Amino acid sequence: MKLLFIVMDGLGDRPISDLGGRTPLEYANTPNLDKFANLGMNGLLHVIAPGVTPGSDTAHLALFGVDPYTYYTGRGPFEAAGIGLEVKEGDIAFRVNFATIDDSGAITDRRAGRIKQGTEELSKLLEGIEIDGIQFLLRAGTEHRAALVIRGEGLTDKVYGNDPKVEGNDPPHFKPLDESPEAQKTARILTSYVMKAKDILSKAELNQDRADKGLFPANYLLIRGPGKVPKVPNFEQEYCLESACVAGGGLYKGVARMLGMHIIEDERLTGGTDTDLSAKFDVTLEALNNYDFVFTHVKGTDNFSHDGNYKAKTEFIEKIDKELYRFLPENFEQDLAVMITGDHSSPCSFKDHSADPVPVVIYSSDCRVDKVEKFGESYAAEGNLGHLLGKHLMGIALNELRLVHKFGA
């Protein structure tokens, strides 16, 4: 038996009067999701704990059974891993923006005009930089985004970055967050690195071309979100499942890669509302041939939530639903367990994450079917899974796969 785990980002919501007091998920016409709800076990999932609002990073750790209170150090390591940097335990990883600084030293654009092309070329110019025996590994991501890993002795993530958050000001200095020599050193070498990078980037042909064309040159690095790369459990070893990740967003790929899953790369998976959902679930279907466990992440639901656009969220859920026919018991050739949930709620009325639990459905061919007939927040509250915690999810799913590790004898 195989296990498909579909996570719709920010899926959970609150009643919306324009939708007759229903949530986008309840209002959406979702015959396939409802079929899983009807044939499966339903419940309400507190991804981290009741009353705790998850970030996207901590939420995904919890969903995979990894305690974020133990393993989460910051977003940097997961972003770096998502971009494809090979991070090692003890590395310090950061999120980076290519940005624009003017001659007076003020940041004129935090995203270098949302530069589309050329950051890979620019990051190559910065290859091989070492300061005081510390290696600096920069890798470009999509648009202006990049990640930085620093590797060596005597480093810490207890530093505050140089992103002014607003434009028009000089970037702040890197600040040690405690009085340890490690924090002093890390702040100092990051300062040197950014100066050195600025010199190299300012002279880069690509940036001179951009300036000539009136575009913002990508001549500066803004660095934030430090995290010491933790030693996380290996998902495949932990659960004895050959595992793959189908996602567009860097963070989700990063979490999956750090946990040891295979990342399926496909440029049609954009991690946005423009993602090709048909392609995403084709790739998922194919991955199920080769792996025991496939994690498929859809980001768009959360994007629409942050915009407060409940109509678009509803329609997007319907579009996802349409693609799920592939995994219905009557259409999928093998014995497949399916688990569908969100990583957190993002009510359109909040335009942000919330602590509301998310509906979850777990289907397998001989699961304890409950009375729930539709997939949704209020229906799930009546399901036989009750209220459950993210950290318990994988155990419950493995039980459906009959991959039972007895505790005791």
Added chain:
Amino acid sequence: MKLLFIVMDGLGDRPISDLGGRTPLEYANTPNLDKFANLGMNGLLHVIAPGVTPGSDTAHLALFGVDPYTYYTGRGPFEAAGIGLEVKEGDIAFRVNFATIDDSGAITDRRAGRIKQGTEELSKLLEGIEIDGIQFLLRAGTEHRAALVIRGEGLTDKVYGNDPKVEGNDPPHFKPLDESPEAQKTARILTSYVMKAKDILSKAELNQDRADKGLFPANYLLIRGPGKVPKVPNFEQEYCLESACVAGGGLYKGVARMLGMHIIEDERLTGGTDTDLSAKFDVTLEALNNYDFVFTHVKGTDNFSHDGNYKAKTEFIEKIDKELYRFLPENFEQDLAVMITGDHSSPCSFKDHSADPVPVVIYSSDCRVDKVEKFGESYAAEGNLGHLLGKHLMGIALNELRLVHKFGA
């Protein structure tokens, strides 16, 4: 948005055959409570943990998100704070009774004839006592009640008090509970203090008057319930809510004061079954103008439970219900979230606290309404909050206020 938190002490109960197998809360006619249940989210609250019977002190800590297993050292500190003694971290605090001792040295009345007047005057006579560099701060409460704080180096709460619990016997000696020098010292200086206090109190004019009138003189101090004052989290800082407490009972005010809430004093709030409920909820209404969070405590429900008087409990619940119209969405001008529960169950058949969960309802204007239509133990079991723990309550309530602290990014 503001948050009103109403706690009815000992609210939860068990089915009573005289009430047709319903609990007092279920049997009572409570249109306003039912309205909140109907418009809100319902569940069953395990204030500390399933199967654990809370005390009133530990229950309230848990309800405010403060782990009693970490912070609770004994009842003394909360009683002392409730009476208005300013307790400091490290102080040892005790509950005290003014009592009567006869010439033979036997306790003839543990409450000095439930003395109504004059204990404040008596406690003034004991001001400024210091023994071996330790300060003794006594403050009178209602009737025979008082609190004592001892402050200085080398003290502990590992002592057993001098309350014989029954009358007719000599008071027992203070006993160190371990072999530490601190316990020896604390027991020794308490013994000296009580002797000194006896001398002073016996000579007090007020007590000679009482003796002349045939009343029990308040000539002795019975000291119990030691607790080292813990450093508890500050509620206002923790939750970023300006907070007020509307309560009559000293303990509840004490917990609230120690957590940093503002205590609204009003002599109409007696903390008993004679409390002026209309005044209590008028004061609450006014407090909601000035504070983000108001905690209103009603004690009478528990008093009737301890008497096993389920009829009076039922009627008292109806009286409370009548006063809640002020906070219904149609009557309250601002956006108000309302959370109503008990601090524990006190079944009339037990005449004491029990571990049965208590019903809880949380209402806000865009909460996920469930199907529950009435407020009560058996109805709450069908609500969409499921079973929840006291420690999660504040997080869930803050989520209704959209005061969201994301864990992760």
